Amino acid sequence: MMGVVLRKELLELRRSPVLLLSMASLPLVVVSVPVVLLAWLVRAAPEQALASIRDVYGAPAASTAAVAVAEMVATKWLSMFLILPIFLPILVAAQSIGGERERRTLEPLLATPVSTLSIVLGKSIAAVVPALAITWIAAVLFCAGIDAATGRFLLPDGTWIFGTLVLSPLLALFGNATAVVVSSRVVDPRAAQNLAATTVLPLVALLVLQLAGRLSLGPRFYFAFAAGIAVADAALVALAIRLFDRERLLTKWR
Amino acid sequence: MAAIEAHGLGKSFGGRSACRDVSFAVERGEVFGFLGPNGAGKTTTLRMLAGLFAPDTGTARVAGCEIGPGRPGGPQLRGKVGLLTESPGFYDRLTARENLVYFARLQGAREPERKSDALLERFALRDRAGSPFAELSRGMKQKLAIARALVHDPEVILLDEPTVGLDPEATREVRNLVADLAATEATIVLCTHHLEEVERLCSRAAFIAGRLVAVHEIRGGNLLRIELAAPFQPDAVRPLCHSLRISGTTLVIEPRAEVADIVAALVHSGARIEAVSPHQDRLEDAWLDLLAEARAA
Numbered sequence: 001m002m003g004v005v006l007r008k009e010l011l012e013l014r015r016s017p018v019l020l021l022s023m024a025s026l027p028l029v030v031v032s033v034p035v036v037l038l039a040w041l042v043r044a045a046p047e048q049a050l051a052s053i054r055d056v057y058g059a060p061a062a063s064t065a066a067v068a069v070a071e072m073v074a075t076k077w078l079s080m081f082l083i084l085p086i087f088l089p090i091l092v093a094a095q096s097i098g099g100e101r102e103r104r105t106l107e108p109l110l111a112t113p114v115s116t117l118s119i120v121l122g123k124s125i126a127a128v129v130p131a132l133a134i135t136w137i138a139a140v141l142f143c144a145g146i147d148a149a150t151g152r153f154l155l156p157d158g159t160w161i162f163g164t165l166v167l168s169p170l171l172a173l174f175g176n177a178t179a180v181v182v183s184s185r186v187v188d189p190r191a192a193q194n195l196a197a198t199t200v201l202p203l204v205a206l207l208v209l210q211l212a213g214r215l216s217l218g219p220r221f222y223f224a225f226a227a228g229i230a231v232a233d234a235a236l237v238a239l240a241i242r243l244f245d246r247e248r249l250l251t252k253w254r
Numbered sequence: 255m256a257a258i259e260a261h262g263l264g265k266s267f268g269g270r271s272a273c274r275d276v277s278f279a280v281e282r283g284e285v286f287g288f289l290g291p292n293g294a295g296k297t298t299t300l301r302m303l304a305g306l307f308a309p310d311t312g313t314a315r316v317a318g319c320e321i322g323p324g325r326p327g328g329p330q331l332r333g334k335v336g337l338l339t340e341s342p343g344f345y346d347r348l349t350a351r352e353n354l355v356y357f358a359r360l361q362g363a364r365e366p367e368r369k370s371d372a373l374l375e376r377f378a379l380r381d382r383a384g385s386p387f388a389e390l391s392r393g394m395k396q397k398l399a400i401a402r403a404l405v406h407d408p409e410v411i412l413l414d415e416p417t418v419g420l421d422p423e424a425t426r427e428v429r430n431l432v433a434d435l436a437a438t439e440a441t442i443v444l445c446t447h448h449l450e451e452v453e454r455l456c457s458r459a460a461f462i463a464g465r466l467v468a469v470h471e472i473r474g475g476n477l478l479r480i481e482l483a484a485p486f487q488p489d490a491v492r493p494l495c496h497s498l499r500i501s502g503t504t505l506v507i508e509p510r511a512e513v514a515d516i517v518a519a520l521v522h523s524g525a526r527i528e529a530v531s532p533h534q535d536r537l538e539d540a541w542l543d544l545l546a547e548a549r550a551a
Contacts, residue, residue: 106343111339
């Protein structure tokens with residue numbers, strides 16, 4: 001039954017060009033802006049400006065100023081990439097329960113013998129898989145773009161590989177489960193989307209602190225972060241299934 | 255064994271009673287009406303029978319599945335019931351056929367594609383099977399929703415307001431569909447506030463106004479209407495009647511004896527008769543009488 005729900009969700013997603021476009025637009029910006037900026041910096045920025053950037057981020061003196069800036073972008077920008085797997089599933093998952101309610105398809109769905117677990121899993125996989133695929137394609141393009149702009153093999157390094165292959169799926173689950181939980185309690189899918197999207201704010205703060213040179217996050221942080229998110233995922237999935245009570249969904253959502 | 259047996263079903267939301275003391279039985283193959291004003295608890299009762307809610311009080315057996323407080327019936331019950339919800343509730347971007355096949359699969363229907371195609375054909379939707387649901391007319395949407403309620407060959411069919419919001423032509427089409435269903439000896443509970451639908455399609459109807467007020471048998475024309483010159487207590491003729499209803503100076507009688515004997519008994523006991531005529535029992539009259547009684551109580 002989970003496969004039936006999943007196939008239907010993916011079919012609906014394929015036929016929603018606006019939603020697909022909105023899912024593609026953020027990764028496009030996240031990839032193209034730093035790569036283009038770096039390409040320009042490496043080729044055209046005054047050496048003095050590059051040196052001052054290197055001083056702010058404390059890059060090793062041995063490397064050239066251009067390479068130091070490229071390394072800075074490569075390492076600090078991972079936080080931005082981690083926003084993608086949280087944010088993208090929210091665009092889909094916020095529609096999961098609230099959207100069904102808004103389209104009045106929730107009651108016919110709940111009147112079938114399909115289990116709560118199948119509905120939640122089917123909808124979750126349909127939100128997480130496209131989001132992860134987009135994140136991974138964007139990561140490949142970003143790494144290739146940075147390497148091409150600098151003419152050196154900078155990315156992916158170990159932290160990036162861990163971030164995209166391990167942390168991204170965990171964060172995608174987190175974003176999805178948050179959206180399902182919020183969506184099952186809020187009547188308007190747009191309100192659910194906005195509320196769930198606030199979960200990216202801590203990552204945005206991390207990014208800003210890193211770019212401001214106030215914080216430098218290393219592998220140890222990302223390991224601990226992954227462990228914390230895994231625990232949060234388990235709790236949120238359990239909560240999502242508990243909140244998915246047929247009677248509650250049909251009557252107690254105001 | 256009855257297809258549905260309900261005993262004292264009741265449900266409250268946030269301390270406010272939606273319905274209470276709902277007891278009735280529906281025989282297999284019977285078309286049973288649920289009548290009541292908006293907010294009377296009809297939909298809540300239907301949702302309990304469909305396994306969406308557990309009742310707060312009372313118990314019911316639907317298609318052999320038990321429901322009661324804390325026991326909403328589960329997947330087994332939901333697989334045996336076909337529910338037509340108040341709103342069609344399909345996915346706009348999916349075609350009519352994709353929608354129907356999707357729900358057929360969720361319902362565990364055997365050969366979901368073949369079954370869906372057969373229903374699209376039967377409901378004259380074959381030509382629009384490939385159209386997105388959003389592009390169908392209101393009547394087509396409602397027919398598709400009825401097809402969904404039947405796609406898994408349910409033992410009990412619960413129809414919640416099947417003609418609400420439809421234009422006259424679509425209303426007639428949907429009513430004919432329900433009549434066709436009734437002719438197949440399906441067990442149907444028809445929830446509506448259109449009395450003529452119940453009169454045409456049902457053998458009995460339950461009147462609900464927060465609680466179950468009465469179960470009324472829909473009769474043919476075997477009734478007698480006697481107009482009197484003045485109000486009168488016709489105790490002398492009661493033994494001659496299966497039932498007797500008094501409304502002012504009008505008696506509506508289901509005779510047990512010959513009409514001449516009833517008239518003679520009335521005249522003999524002092525009543526002055528102005529007219530005697532056959533009577534078609536109008537559900538509307540019974541409904542308004544029962545509603546007035548319920549409000550007075």
